[in-house]
Amino acid sequence: MTLDEEKNPALSPSAARAVELARLSLGTMSPQQRVQGLLRVTERTARRQGFRLSPLRSGALALAVAAAVLLGVNGWQRGTRADRLSYEVEGGAMQQDGSVQADTSSRPKVRFSDGTEVQLAEMARAHIVSVDEQGARVALDRGEVHARVVHRSEAQWLFDAGPYLVTVTGTAFALSWAPEDERLDLRLEDGAVVVSGPLSGKPIAVRAGQWLTLWQRTGEVLLRDLDLQQGAEAPPALSPPAPVSAGEPGAAPVPDQPEAPASPTAAAPASPTAAAPAAEPRRDxxxxxxxxxxxxxxxxxxxxxxxxxxxxxxxxxxxxxxxxxxxxxxxxxxxxxxxxxxxxxxxxxxxxxxxxxxxxxxxxxxxxxxxxxxxxxxxxxxxxxxYASEALGRKMVIVQRLHGDAEAETVARAYLRRFPGGTYAQAARALARTP
CATH class of the missing domain: 1.25.40.10 (Tetratricopeptide repeat domain)
Structure with missing residues (x-):
């Protein structure tokens, strides 16, 4: 051993290799066990090479091995445990019990870090039950939510509505629950979900464009097909109930249309009946x-x-x-x-x-x-x-069709900035040449 080696408490190459080998192969031993085992391996290696470790060098080795073990354990934990999703509430506030409440003038939206959005309709109430790296569990206490869940292979999202459970991997839908009527409504815009609950012996699969209604009190199940627009590239977006709230002053002008809309005072074309009196009761x-x-x-x-x-x-x-x-x-x-x-x-x-x-x-x-x-x-x-995500995605598709890839690329980049996990994200990345 040279004088320089004695003055420098760093590990020799052979000892360093032994430390690395032990770090990679000692399995699930505790940090203390790893330190002790690595010291024994290093000492045996030193004896084979004909020299003994000085007390100074032995202490330095123990500290280095302990640091390597702890760093290795922490690095392994960071590398194997995915981060839990985060979320924030826009247009409202989350209460201490995790609930979000909409009133007559607000429609709060919960935005998750993977791009998933859950928006509450007028007077709806929901709460976040749990969140992990795969998704979240959201309980709808009453009213309606409109959700756009980003599709990921490992995603699992659960929505509770009364006694029913909606299992989702990636889709867009409107879900409502009326506890006073014990009634569930699910309108699916795209993707597929599975609904389980007391009215069926097995889960009910709902596909894009279908509307499922369950009446708990009477035991009725109604599943009807709402995808009736021929020639559409995607099922029509189903409008969830929305509050009548004041918007920005001065609405944007309506684009010119081939046909002029009927005037409120114009006579009804070929209608044999006169207009109903203003006092007529409202129809539901x-x-x-x-x-x-x-x-x-x-x-x-x-x-x-x-x-x-x-x-x-x-x-x-x-x-x-x-x-x-x-x-x-x-x-x-x-x-x-x-x-x-x-x-x-x-x-x-x-x-x-x-x-x-x-x-x-x-x-x-x-x-x-x-x-x-x-x-x-x-x-x-x-x-x-x-519908901002859908509108911007459709705009991108139309611009590409009418004006080519160059103009569509600008729209695609705007889409990716706002909706990186949206329905049209893959097409937008192709246009923007972004991985």
Whole structure:
């Protein structure tokens, strides 16, 4: 052993190799056991080479081995344990019990770190039960939530609604639970989910475009297909109930349309009945929509006189009429109902969302240019709205189709900045040439 080696307490190459070998092969021993074992290995190696470790060198070795063990254990734990998802609440506050409450003027949204979003509708209440690296468990106490769950191979999301459990890996849906009626409604926009609960001996699989209603009290199960728009590239987004809230002053102008919307004072074309008197009781179209009575809603509007119905119905009724008409392929009526919302309630949540629905209709009927105008209008009026991700994704697709990859790349990069885990993220990365 040289004088320099004696002065320097660093490990020799052979001892260092022994330490590394032991660190990699000692399994699940405690840090203390690892230190003792590594010292014995190192001492035996030193004896074979014909020298003994001095007390100074032996102490330095013990400290170095202990540090290597602790660093190795900590590094192994960091490398094998995925980080738990984080989340934040926008437009509201989370209570100490983990609950989030919406009122008549707010629609809080819970954003998770993987891009998943859960938005509460008017007067809904939900709470976060648990969160881990695979997903979260969310309990819906009452009302409706609209969720967009980012698809990941290892993801597992659970949504409780009364006695029912909805298991999700990646999809978009609206889920509502009415405890007073013991009724669940699930409207699936894309993906697939499984619903388990007391009304079925086995889980119920729900696919994109379907609407499931369960009545716990009567034991009824209703599953109907809502994907009725032919030629659409994706199922139509199902509008969850939204509050009538004040929007920004000065709504954006409505894009020009090939047909002028019906005027509130125009005579009903070929309608044999006069407009119903203003004192006529309101029809429960929202309730009938939830019950699947789609034809009944449209028929009542036509019997009432479509122009009168469009001029006198509430914002909520117009939403129900538009949805019922879309789902029964009466797109002309749907379009007129949505335009009436835009004209009569331009600054409300539903009025803004009508622009998105008009864009979806335009894609299948009028072509890309008209649809693009509507999607851009929606994004301008509701940049953080429930359908912002879908609207920006559809805009990217249309711009690429109409103007080519170069212009679409700008939209793609904007999409990835806002929705890195969104439905159109893969297509956006291809356009933006981003891994």
């Amino acid at each position: 179209w929202a309730g009938k929509l939830a019950a699947g009575k789609l034809d009944v809603i449209v028929d009542e509007a036509q019997r009432r006189g479509l122009d009168a119905a469009l001029a006198e119905s509430s914002n909520e009724e117009l939403s129900a009429l538009a949805d019922a008409a879309r789902y029964t392929r009466r797109n002309d009526i749907a379009r007129r109902a949505l335009l009436a919302q835009r004209r009569r309630f331009p600054a409300t949540q539903r009025g803004k969302e009508a622009a998105f629905q008009l864009g979806r209709l335009a894609e299948t009927q009028e072509g890309g240019a008209a649809a693009l105008a509507w999607f851009e209008t929606y994004l301008k009026e509701a940049p953080r709205g429930a």
